[in-house]
Amino acid sequence: MCRAVADRVRSTPGTHTWLLVLAVTSAVAAGLSPRLRSYLLHHVSTNLVELHTHPVRVLFASAFWIETPSALLFYAVLFELVHATAERWLGTARWLLVAAIAHVGATLVSQKAVFFGIRDERLPRSLAHTIDIGVSYGLAGVVGVLAYRVPWPWRWGYLAGVLAFFTYPVLNGGTFTDLGHLTAVLIGLCCYAFTPPGRKAASAPPRSRPRRSTR
Numbered sequence: 001m002c003r004a005v006a007d008r009v010r011s012t013p014g015t016h017t018w019l020l021v022l023a024v025t026s027a028v029a030a031g032l033s034p035r036l037r038s039y040l041l042h043h044v045s046t047n048l049v050e051l052h053t054h055p056v057r058v059l060f061a062s063a064f065w066i067e068t069p070s071a072l073l074f075y076a077v078l079f080e081l082v083h084a085t086a087e088r089w090l091g092t093a094r095w096l097l098v099a100a101i102a103h104v105g106a107t108l109v110s111q112k113a114v115f116f117g118i119r120d121e122r123l124p125r126s127l128a129h130t131i132d133i134g135v136s137y138g139l140a141g142v143v144g145v146l147a148y149r150v151p152w153p154w155r156w157g158y159l160a161g162v163l164a165f166f167t168y169p170v171l172n173g174g175t176f177t178d179l180g181h182l183t184a185v186l187i188g189l190c191c192y193a194f195t196p197p198g199r200k201a202a203s204a205p206p207r208s209r210p211r212r213s214t215r
Helices: 002-011 013-030 034-043 046-052 054-062 069-090 092-119 125-129 136-149 156-170 176-189 199-201
Strands: none
Touching: 013 034, 013 054, 013 069, 013 092, 046 054, 046 092, 046 125, 046 199, 054 092, 069 092, 069 136, 092 125, 092 136, 092 176, 136 156, 156 176
């Protein structure tokens, strides 16, 4: 069993390196006072203020912190189910690219929505300084691209379930985070070009061959 676990870790180095960094940052955050933890998390957040002053730094750093350290086990399970599956299928480079594009794209779209909401006085100005960190946008993006790994005809059921899960909160007065999750899933669905060529051919629905006419 230990050998199987070791082989699994070796086959998904990106997933488990990311998870290890999350474990370290969660331990650091858990050891801080509430006030200091809040200051630190604001400093690495992709809110409007930080995106305006330090966009590259916070877009990178925000992917290695979670707001609630006690949720690390929950995210570890999701990493094994989602990220590890995608990394083995896509390869480390393409998997990481999908997660990064979803993380950055969903962050920018959701924060643009916050900007317009504050400008139009539909949202409080305090949201410009809110804590906005975590790995969920990257996860949602990879959930989206994994649709192309599901064989026909079950792919339609997978897509329907995923889109319903992420669309429902947005249509029912959801937050900017809900909008970010839906955006990330849609970005993942747009990453078909990153899927393995062999999988594309295998996953296409079968076509009937024309019969030769006989006389």
